[in-house]
Amino acid sequence: MSDYRRAFIPGGGWFFTVNLLDRRKALLTHHIEILRDAVAATRRSHPFEIDAFVVLPDHLHAIWKLPPDDANFSVRWRLIKTRFAEALPANERLSVVRAARNERGIWQRRFWEHLIRDEADYARHVEYCYYNPVKHGHVSKACDWRYSSFHRDVRAGLFPEDWGGDAKIAGEFGERA
Numbered sequence: 001m002s003d004y005r006r007a008f009i010p011g012g013g014w015f016f017t018v019n020l021l022d023r024r025k026a027l028l029t030h031h032i033e034i035l036r037d038a039v040a041a042t043r044r045s046h047p048f049e050i051d052a053f054v055v056l057p058d059h060l061h062a063i064w065k066l067p068p069d070d071a072n073f074s075v076r077w078r079l080i081k082t083r084f085a086e087a088l089p090a091n092e093r094l095s096v097v098r099a100a101r102n103e104r105g106i107w108q109r110r111f112w113e114h115l116i117r118d119e120a121d122y123a124r125h126v127e128y129c130y131y132n133p134v135k136h137g138h139v140s141k142a143c144d145w146r147y148s149s150f151h152r153d154v155r156a157g158l159f160p161e162d163w164g165g166d167a168k169i170a171g172e173f174g175e176r177a
Helices: 032-045 073-086 096-100 119-135 150-155
Strands: 013-019 049-055 059-065 112-115
Touching: 013 073, 013 119, 032 049, 032 073, 049 119, 049 150, 059 119, 119 150
Parallel strands: none
Antiparallel strands: 013 059, 013 112, 049 059
């Protein structure tokens, strides 16, 4: 078993990238209500705040803040992934290893996380979330992407509706170059 080095800071904030196993599929946007239900059920059993969330067809990015006495983001992602997978018909192709382990072939096994270090780091990661659908060519403006908490932040006055982002947002975000 791998020994992953992760920062477990109770009450901390993290940026995540979570990918489908088959990046050619559009399961996340095609089944957005199932994903929303999985996130909501997980938040009821294991609370966390969503500072930013963007769902693309084959991956998602999120920024969460955990409760002051809790640092277990891994269990939350396991629950979200499991709930989403269990709600879908089991018709995906499985590798021999996944079949032997009785696993689904929907999600990549792990996720990428980054501990938010300061306000500038936080702002850069929120902007990356909101710019991501533009970066991937799904829309030409952040406000045109339906599956994003950008709209919530516009209503709250945190971003102007015509915010365009910066195509040169620097940093590591858990995506292929």
